[in-house]
Amino acid sequence: MPAISIFTQVKASLEELDVTLVAVSKTQSNVHIMRRYELGQRIFGENRVQELAQKQATLPKDIIWHQIGHLQTNKVKVIAPFIALIHAGDSLKILRKINDEALRCNRIIDVLLQAKVAQEDAKFGFDLVELANEALLKEIAALPNVQICGLMGMASFVADEEQIKLEFRTLKNLFDTLKDSHHFNQESFQFLSMGMSGDYALAISEGSNMVRIGSLIF
Numbered sequence: 001m002p003a004i005s006i007f008t009q010v011k012a013s014l015e016e017l018d019v020t021l022v023a024v025s026k027t028q029s030n031v032h033i034m035r036r037y038e039l040g041q042r043i044f045g046e047n048r049v050q051e052l053a054q055k056q057a058t059l060p061k062d063i064i065w066h067q068i069g070h071l072q073t074n075k076v077k078v079i080a081p082f083i084a085l086i087h088a089g090d091s092l093k094i095l096r097k098i099n100d101e102a103l104r105c106n107r108i109i110d111v112l113l114q115a116k117v118a119q120e121d122a123k124f125g126f127d128l129v130e131l132a133n134e135a136l137l138k139e140i141a142a143l144p145n146v147q148i149c150g151l152m153g154m155a156s157f158v159a160d161e162e163q164i165k166l167e168f169r170t171l172k173n174l175f176d177t178l179k180d181s182h183h184f185n186q187e188s189f190q191f192l193s194m195g196m197s198g199d200y201a202l203a204i205s206e207g208s209n210m211v212r213i214g215s216l217i218f
């Protein structure tokens with residue numbers, strides 16, 4: 001089936017489920033992005049800052065851009081003026097930097113905390129101990145120009161569905177615990193970003209309400 005038909009089907013089925021689709025457009029040309037834009041897609045995700053800035057400058061201004069991959073501190077200023085949501089809030093250092101750059105732009109930037117639950121040696125994200133650390137959570141919540149809007153995570157890149165399911169379940173439990181902890185604004189803390197092309201159905205069955213899908217729909 002052509003990718004554009006798969007895109008249309010995936011988009012419709014996610015709308016039905018009330019799950020937000022982040023169309024991951026990294027490495028895709030403006031032409032490919034525009035075909036999906038014309039079919040109603042507005043949220044696009046990128047993981048490279050230069051590519052993101054270039055696309056933001058040339059594509060329609062009502063596109064809602066998400067930063068999905070690990071972000072280096074020295075690159076934050078490039079996206080701070082326009083980024084709608086940063087999924088990779090993976091360290092206190094980057095959150096502080098986002099806060100500084102948001103302040104400079106006179107903005108409050110929406111960010112997800114990235115949790116590290118995968119078995120394989122995932123490099124980025126807060127581990128379970130950190131996400132239970134009251135002092136750390138208070139420090140994050142006190143950053144005035146960062147709004148924590150939920151949690152993002154990735155499952156291990158393995159074939160074992162049971163392991164993937166358990167990791168998604170761990171992320172959902174963490175999300176619920178953090179939401180109930182009242183550290184973060186209750187209305188804003190609403191997104192659980194988990195699931196990619198290969199595992200998004202499983203992620204949704206485990207409680208995801210935001211999926212980041214690239215290769216399947218492009």
Ligand SMILES: *Cc1c(COP(=O)(O)O)cnc(C)c1O
Pocket residue numbers: 024026047068069196197198212213214215216
């Ligand atoms: C590339 C990427 C995706 C999308 O992956 P696909 O397998 O192409 O759907 C999702 N999340 C992150 C963080 C990515 O870098």
